[in-house]
Amino acid sequence: MTSTSPSALGASGGGKPVPVPRGEERAWFDAARDGKLALTRCRACGVRSVVRVVCPACWSTDVETVAARGTGVVYSYTVLHRAGRPGFEADVPYVVALIELPEGPRVMTNVVDCDPADVRIGMLVRLVIDTRDDISFPQFAPERQE
Amino acid sequence: MSTLEQIAIVGVAESDHGRAPHLSPLGMMAQATARAAEDAGISVGEIDGAFVITPYHHLTSLSFCETLQIFPRYHDTTQIGGCTFIAFLRHAAAAIAAGMCEVAVIAYGSTQRSDAGKLVSATEIPTLELPYGASYPISSFAMIAQRHMHEHGTTPEQLAEVAVAHRHWASLTDDAFYREPITVEDVLASPMISSPIHRLDCCAVTDGGGAVIVATRDRARHLRRSVSVLGAAEGYSHRSVSAMADLTVSAAATTGPAAFAEAGVTPADIDVLQLYDAFTIAPIMMLEDLGFCEKGEGGPIYASGRTRPGGDLPINTNGGGLSYCHPGMLSIFLLIEAVRQVRGECGTRQVPDVELALVHGLGGVFAGAATAILARC
Numbered sequence: 001m002t003s004t005s006p007s008a009l010g011a012s013g014g015g016k017p018v019p020v021p022r023g024e025e026r027a028w029f030d031a032a033r034d035g036k037l038a039l040t041r042c043r044a045c046g047v048r049s050v051v052r053v054v055c056p057a058c059w060s061t062d063v064e065t066v067a068a069r070g071t072g073v074v075y076s077y078t079v080l081h082r083a084g085r086p087g088f089e090a091d092v093p094y095v096v097a098l099i100e101l102p103e104g105p106r107v108m109t110n111v112v113d114c115d116p117a118d119v120r121i122g123m124l125v126r127l128v129i130d131t132r133d134d135i136s137f138p139q140f141a142p143e144r145q146e
Numbered sequence: 147m148s149t150l151e152q153i154a155i156v157g158v159a160e161s162d163h164g165r166a167p168h169l170s171p172l173g174m175m176a177q178a179t180a181r182a183a184e185d186a187g188i189s190v191g192e193i194d195g196a197f198v199i200t201p202y203h204h205l206t207s208l209s210f211c212e213t214l215q216i217f218p219r220y221h222d223t224t225q226i227g228g229c230t231f232i233a234f235l236r237h238a239a240a241a242i243a244a245g246m247c248e249v250a251v252i253a254y255g256s257t258q259r260s261d262a263g264k265l266v267s268a269t270e271i272p273t274l275e276l277p278y279g280a281s282y283p284i285s286s287f288a289m290i291a292q293r294h295m296h297e298h299g300t301t302p303e304q305l306a307e308v309a310v311a312h313r314h315w316a317s318l319t320d321d322a323f324y325r326e327p328i329t330v331e332d333v334l335a336s337p338m339i340s341s342p343i344h345r346l347d348c349c350a351v352t353d354g355g356g357a358v359i360v361a362t363r364d365r366a367r368h369l370r371r372s373v374s375v376l377g378a379a380e381g382y383s384h385r386s387v388s389a390m391a392d393l394t395v396s397a398a399a400t401t402g403p404a405a406f407a408e409a410g411v412t413p414a415d416i417d418v419l420q421l422y423d424a425f426t427i428a429p430i431m432m433l434e435d436l437g438f439c440e441k442g443e444g445g446p447i448y449a450s451g452r453t454r455p456g457g458d459l460p461i462n463t464n465g466g467g468l469s470y471c472h473p474g475m476l477s478i479f480l481l482i483e484a485v486r487q488v489r490g491e492c493g494t495r496q497v498p499d500v501e502l503a504l505v506h507g508l509g510g511v512f513a514g515a516a517t518a519i520l521a522r523c
Binding site: 016018022025028051077078081082083087088091096097107109121135 | 275
């Protein structure tokens, strides 16, 4: 229904948008470059959140960046049959999902390396990393059963 | 006297809508305001409070007021999404009760249909969500619907019933954008956009504007037809769907009870509802969150036909955003239709003997929320 102004999109990654992180957002993408999922841990109350400078649970400013375990569960998902943004036309159908992390927060991401028709709420997933231009970002793939 | 008891809705009007390439967003706001003033029996020049927002204008109120050459002493350009115009009712009441203004206009205009394919909004996507190709706002509503189906047994057929029911109402509405009746099968056969949302689960994309004039009770007594606001509330639960604590519960669960408590009435007292139907899941969840039924019963209510013309729970009596008109931010149209139903001027789609109307809007991806309960003065 609405579009985004070009200035918010950043550089072009083969037609797909590439984020331009600012400030504390860089921790998220820096961690991804190292193969990790960054969370903010509050030293005052222990609550983990997604890249904040103030703990959203107790509002302490005494926070640090930690690595998440890298696992999660599909909380909800949708299969896009029409590209949600320019650049994704060749990817349809693809999955956008909310992953619930064992540390608490939920993150929006793609579920990759599987048939979109196989994705289910409750599915166990693990962290994988994709890179577009120079920006790395987290995605998730089904946990392989041994 | 409470804040809301000091004000009344004294005039409402829409601009030309549907396809209106002859009007700009400001032109629509101006046309609707002039028509609403005519409806109220006042002069546009008496307006001394402006409550306006669009996705087009950085300085919305200044652009709007300049167009009409009015010089209000109070401005409010709150932006909590498509429900903002319902929230403005409460803001205007507060400003009027505080003596900041006496005659407030709430106005909106959008050329979303005529803009097709062009940039129409400054909506930003959170940096962390940008890489994933989600469709905004469709994919967020899709994940809400998916979770609701998982937890509460709502079915694609029940979602489709919402589009079917609202189209029934639109078929009674001369100026509705889509008037041809549709079936559940039509909805399910329409292209899948972002599962489980099909094309016909989505609102229309139209041009349109509207205006609502709110004034002091003293002035309202001298005006032709007035409608009271018995209760009103606003709230929010998140900005991005990733921060929505429970995907099956919206902030309507807060604003609904607050509005009912202020009005001193219950859901059973409401004669007609206008609910923000951006996607078919929305009014189902709103019925549940506002207290009209338990979780999981919203879909079955729609499937029962109770919300259609002649039913005992009439919802979106002009066809709503799904069929009547949806120019980006719907709630100005929900308000206008609620007022018209209370005033009893809706012709073939008029619900008999309306004393109480509820209007509820969402903002963003089921993020903002505003509820109002209207009554005859």
